[in-house]
Amino acid sequence: MTSPSPSASTDKGGPAISADKLTKRFGDRVAFEDVSFEIGYGEVFGFLGPNGAGKTTTVRTLGTLLTPSSGSASVAGLPLTPANGVDIRRRIAIMPESPGLYQRLSVLENLQCFADLYEINDARSRIQAVLAAVGLADRANDRSGVLSKGLRQRVALARALLSDPEILFLDEPTSGLDPAAARDVHELIGQLRERGVTIFLTTHRLDEAEKLCDRVAILNATLLSVGRPEDLRDQLFAKSLRVVTLAPLTDPAAVFGQIASVTRWSEEPPSTYVLVISDSRAAAPAVTRALAAAGADVVSIGEEQHTLEDVYLQLVDEPQAQ
Amino acid sequence: MRRVRAIMLKELREYGRNRSLVAAMALYPLIFTVQPLIAIFVAPSAAAASLAGRHELSFMLGIPILVPAALAAFAVAGERQQETLEPVLATPITREEFLLGKALAVFLPALVIAYVVFALFIAVVELFAKPGIAPALIGTDDVIVQVLFTPLLAAWSIWVGIAVSTRSNDVRVAQQLSVLSSLPLILITIMLSFSIIQPSFELVVFLGALLLVADVIGWRLIAPLFNREKLISGPH
Numbered sequence: 001m002t003s004p005s006p007s008a009s010t011d012k013g014g015p016a017i018s019a020d021k022l023t024k025r026f027g028d029r030v031a032f033e034d035v036s037f038e039i040g041y042g043e044v045f046g047f048l049g050p051n052g053a054g055k056t057t058t059v060r061t062l063g064t065l066l067t068p069s070s071g072s073a074s075v076a077g078l079p080l081t082p083a084n085g086v087d088i089r090r091r092i093a094i095m096p097e098s099p100g101l102y103q104r105l106s107v108l109e110n111l112q113c114f115a116d117l118y119e120i121n122d123a124r125s126r127i128q129a130v131l132a133a134v135g136l137a138d139r140a141n142d143r144s145g146v147l148s149k150g151l152r153q154r155v156a157l158a159r160a161l162l163s164d165p166e167i168l169f170l171d172e173p174t175s176g177l178d179p180a181a182a183r184d185v186h187e188l189i190g191q192l193r194e195r196g197v198t199i200f201l202t203t204h205r206l207d208e209a210e211k212l213c214d215r216v217a218i219l220n221a222t223l224l225s226v227g228r229p230e231d232l233r234d235q236l237f238a239k240s241l242r243v244v245t246l247a248p249l250t251d252p253a254a255v256f257g258q259i260a261s262v263t264r265w266s267e268e269p270p271s272t273y274v275l276v277i278s279d280s281r282a283a284a285p286a287v288t289r290a291l292a293a294a295g296a297d298v299v300s301i302g303e304e305q306h307t308l309e310d311v312y313l314q315l316v317d318e319p320q321a322q
Numbered sequence: 323m324r325r326v327r328a329i330m331l332k333e334l335r336e337y338g339r340n341r342s343l344v345a346a347m348a349l350y351p352l353i354f355t356v357q358p359l360i361a362i363f364v365a366p367s368a369a370a371a372s373l374a375g376r377h378e379l380s381f382m383l384g385i386p387i388l389v390p391a392a393l394a395a396f397a398v399a400g401e402r403q404q405e406t407l408e409p410v411l412a413t414p415i416t417r418e419e420f421l422l423g424k425a426l427a428v429f430l431p432a433l434v435i436a437y438v439v440f441a442l443f444i445a446v447v448e449l450f451a452k453p454g455i456a457p458a459l460i461g462t463d464d465v466i467v468q469v470l471f472t473p474l475l476a477a478w479s480i481w482v483g484i485a486v487s488t489r490s491n492d493v494r495v496a497q498q499l500s501v502l503s504s505l506p507l508i509l510i511t512i513m514l515s516f517s518i519i520q521p522s523f524e525l526v527v528f529l530g531a532l533l534l535v536a537d538v539i540g541w542r543l544i545a546p547l548f549n550r551e552k553l554i555s556g557p558h
Binding site for chain 2: 026060063064065066067085086087089090092093094095096098099100101102103104105109113114116117118119156159
């Protein structure tokens with residue numbers, strides 16, 4: 001596991017969220033166990049994992065909706081205890097996966113109810129501001145029940161922004177949204193990050209996590225890894241070059257074996273070679289020179305790019321394979 | 323109090339736009355008003371003497387029993403059906419505020435409906451019943467019983483309805499169970515109105531005190547059911 005500590009600032013005197021061996025069981029069933037990490041203020045933290053991995057239960061536990069079975073945590077600088085429940089909930093907001101709107105009420109009435117629950121002063125102007133932020137200023141009087149899934153999702157996001165939370169838990173915020181609406185949500189998350197809001201993002205969309213998150217955690221009941229996406233890639237996958245030639249090399253061992261920065265190589269017939277390298281800046285020119293010296297016709301040389309999806313699949317599939 | 327008011331207003335808005343709840347609020351008062359009215363209007367003046375010793379009006383106590391039972395069943399099951407429990411419980415609201423907001427949203431309309439229907443009933447009887455019927459039917463003690471027992475019965479029905487609602491995912495199932503749970507109380511009011519039970523002053527005071535104690539115990543028993551974890555984890 002890499003870097004369970006935050007990449008963003010902790011200048012408010014501690015992490016925005018910290019969990020130490022946090023565990024939640026429902027009877028004999030373990031939802032998640034021994035989960036430890038820290039998230040800094042202003043950080044966008046991605047929480048990834050397969051269905052049933054315990055992501056939503058973790059959000060609910062940190063959001064004081066469920067009581068942890070063991071371990072400890074702090075949220076927004078407050079220890080996660082029943083006594084601190086109200087104060088923690090004042091400082092955070094949760095946007096659940098399902099929008100959860102009162103369908104017989106209008107968008108405005110839904111938000112008015114939550115503005116009152118958060119005891120927001122000047123609720124009307126705050127509601128107008130959050131509706132404008134999610135692009136729904138002209139739909140305030142629409143009944144929630146007639147809105148599309150995407151629009152309901154946006155109302156739920158507006159509701160989560162009402163209280164101007166320090167920490168925002170977003171559970172699959174772009175689920176069911178079309179690409180344009182998802183892009184708007186991504187931009188909004190970017191704006192929130194610039195304003196210093198800490199975002200705890202659970203998502204199945206690994207491209208989304210890679211694009212938005214400073215660090216990600218991969219959970220499958222236990223925490224498999226925490227770190228920056230690029231660090232996880234480096235940790236799990238060796239750097240490699242993919243070389244494609246027009247015709248197979250007559251003696252590839254002689255070509256690649258002499259290069260110091262190539263630690264090993266393999267052949268993918270008919271004429272592709274994957275070279276595991278220690279340093280891409282040194283290896284690529286040396287490989288190019290060696291191929292030219294061997295008289296090979298080079299079609300392409302490129303560094304193999306591993307995505308967060310590769311990291312995810314490697315980590316999640318590994319225990320299942322064992 | 324702002325959070326209690328927020329929940330209460332939200333509930334009242336939802337009731338007003340929910341056809342099945344509006345129907346329940348209209349239907350139960352009709353059931354408990356039409357039958358006595360017909361009986362009274364077909365009764366000749368000579369029947370006044372036989373009415374004097376009876377307590378026909380206690381039949382109308384069915385309204386504060388059944389109207390809250392139907393509404394309270396919506397309290398948690400309605401939230402669960404719309405998947406709104408999690409966002410609400412993630413706000414700073416305490417379980418007592420949540421419960422109080424829900425209970426008041428049922429109590430107030432139930433009280434208004436019960437009192438207004440009772441007042442209209444008395445007005446109609448006073449104005450249109452045959453001579454001698456109204457004074458025989460409407461005794462001061464009946465009015466006092468109606469005024470005092472209406473909130474006590476409504477509160478008990480609310481606790482039963484909410485308890486059922488916390489254990490249900492489906493509003494209609496919750497309503498049926500809640501109304502079913504109220505039937506023993508309905509039976510008592512019917513027995514009173516048909517003079518199967520002869521209410522003495524002592525019995526009325528005893529029943530009133532019993533209901534008051536039951537209402538207080540009801541609050542104590544229901545409040546723990548509004549534990550966030552129990553509500554979120556659902557009835558299973």
